[in-house]
Amino acid sequence: MTLRHKLTAEDLLEGCKRKDRKAQELLYQALASKMLGVCVRYAKDSFEAEDILQTGFIKVFQKVSEFRGDGSFEGWIRRIMVNTAIEVYRKNQRSLNVVDIDQVFDEPQTMFDMSGLETKDLLKLIKQLPGGYRLVFNMYVIEGYSHKEIGEQLNISEGASKSQLSRARALLREKIIKMEGYSYETHVG
Amino acid sequence: MKRMSDKEFDKIFKDGFDDFSVTPSKSLWPSIESELANKKRIKRFPLFWVAAASVIVVFITGLYLFRPKQKIWLHEVDNQVVLVKPEQKNITSKVTDSAVKKQKPNLTSALNKKMVAAPKSVETHKKISVPNPKPVVTVSVIPVNKVVAKIEAHEKHTVNKVAMVAIPDQQEVLKSALLPDSVSQKNEVIASRRRIKSVGDLVNFVVAKVDQREDKVIEMADNDEGSSITGINIGVLKIKSTNKNNKTPGGFTFNFK
Numbered sequence: 277m278t279l280r281h282k283l284t285a286e287d288l289l290e291g292c293k294r295k296d297r298k299a300q301e302l303l304y305q306a307l308a309s310k311m312l313g314v315c316v317r318y319a320k321d322s323f324e325a326e327d328i329l330q331t332g333f334i335k336v337f338q339k340v341s342e343f344r345g346d347g348s349f350e351g352w353i354r355r356i357m358v359n360t361a362i363e364v365y366r367k368n369q370r371s372l373n374v375v376d377i378d379q380v381f382d383e384p385q386t387m388f389d390m391s392g393l394e395t396k397d398l399l400k401l402i403k404q405l406p407g408g409y410r411l412v413f414n415m416y417v418i419e420g421y422s423h424k425e426i427g428e429q430l431n432i433s434e435g436a437s438k439s440q441l442s443r444a445r446a447l448l449r450e451k452i453i454k455m456e457g458y459s460y461e462t463h464v465g
Numbered sequence: 466m467k468r469m470s471d472k473e474f475d476k477i478f479k480d481g482f483d484d485f486s487v488t489p490s491k492s493l494w495p496s497i498e499s500e501l502a503n504k505k506r507i508k509r510f511p512l513f514w515v516a517a518a519s520v521i522v523v524f525i526t527g528l529y530l531f532r533p534k535q536k537i538w539l540h541e542v543d544n545q546v547v548l549v550k551p552e553q554k555n556i557t558s559k560v561t562d563s564a565v566k567k568q569k570p571n572l573t574s575a576l577n578k579k580m581v582a583a584p585k586s587v588e589t590h591k592k593i594s595v596p597n598p599k600p601v602v603t604v605s606v607i608p609v610n611k612v613v614a615k616i617e618a619h620e621k622h623t624v625n626k627v628a629m630v631a632i633p634d635q636q637e638v639l640k641s642a643l644l645p646d647s648v649s650q651k652n653e654v655i656a657s658r659r660r661i662k663s664v665g666d667l668v669n670f671v672v673a674k675v676d677q678r679e680d681k682v683i684e685m686a687d688n689d690e691g692s693s694i695t696g697i698n699i700g701v702l703k704i705k706s707t708n709k710n711n712k713t714p715g716g717f718t719f720n721f722k
Binding site: 297308313316325330399420 | 477478481482485487490497498
């Protein structure tokens with residue numbers, strides 16, 4: 277199963293390098309849902325998410341010859357999606373809401389239960405974050421970029437990246453507490 | 466309820482989105498496909514323009530090369546000089562007439578023509594012997610015009626000169642007889658010497674150098690608002706302003722061949 281999957285991925289890569297339309301379509305069908313799952317975390321709505329996905333795939337097909345095979349093809353495509361999401365964000369917003377490191381307050385280590393949260397709830401929480409926070413949180417926590425990388429990608433300092441992440445976490449925690457509190461009250465009542 | 470570190474907090478999100486996928490709308494692939502096709506079409510555009518440009522170039526070169534032969538004669542400046550020289554030597558109409566006839570079919574070097582023309586002029590000078598000083602004056606007027614004169618006009622000149630011989634004494638009459646022909650030529654001389662003041666003048670000047678027809682490819686005139694096109698002649702289609710002096714480009718005549 278794994279072997280067969282690897283072979284087809286390899287075939288698709290070669291086909292895409294030849295600009296073969298059928299291979300391009302197969303690659304799209306194989307990865308579109310997964311990549312849209314990435315895009316929705318960055319986009320403000322589902323329309324923007326599909327816009328990012330479309331632009332991202334166009335870039336993938338145009339730049340596929342530049343893929344040197346360091347790392348997985350899927351990981352490379354994922355990075356393109358994230359880059360495209362950043363570009364779209366930049367286009368739609370004039371500047372990132374950069375928070376200086378001094379302005380970051382020490383958030384209290386709150387205690388709550390997150391086990392009941394489903395992915396759609398997490399997505400809802402992320403989407404409520406201000407744009408700049410959302411980018412940094414997504415890139416660091418879910419994509420696993422370092423602060424240095426994020427700084428380079430977003431054209432901000434490493435410190436700004438760190439402060440944005442802290443602020444994002446604090447905001448998310450606040451929101452979860454509110455959700456928890458609300459559900460607790462409804463349970464009791 | 467438990468105390469949660471940043472790492473644990475992050476892990477919940479990371480695990481939550483690990484295999485997260487959202488099905489895109491079905492219309493997305495078709496729109497990606499059409500965008501890919503569009504990009505390719507955009508790349509082809511320059512080729513299309515190159516093709517279009519080369520067709521235009523070929524068309525214009527064709528127009529230039531296959532013009533009526535009369536017009537090409539105008540570049541034979543040497544010819545005109547030869548024509549003028551015998552006249553200045555006080556030769557009557559017959560000589561120039563024969564000189565013209567000789568030179569028209571024979572477009573070889575100017576020197577040869579001089580050789581042919583010169584002895585003849587001497588002979589005729591002796592034979593006819595009309596050493597009238599008055600024709601000298603009238604003839605000397607002609608070369609001035611000749612500088613820019615068209616070759617088509619040669620026949621007219623010879624007609625004039627015949628008239629000269631017929632009435633050699635009446636110089637005034639001769640001058641007036643010359644007028645109808647020379648007016649247009651004089652105008653041309655004036656036109657070519659006129660200063661280029663506007664874009665229209667520049668266009669007219671350049672076009673006049675290339676296109677020797679009476680109706681130029683494009684003719685422009687100045688009015689209050691600047692230069693405007695008063696005539697177009699691209700062979701098949703002729704458009705010309707009927708009243709050149711009119712400031713508003715009102716009446717136009719259209720000719721389709």
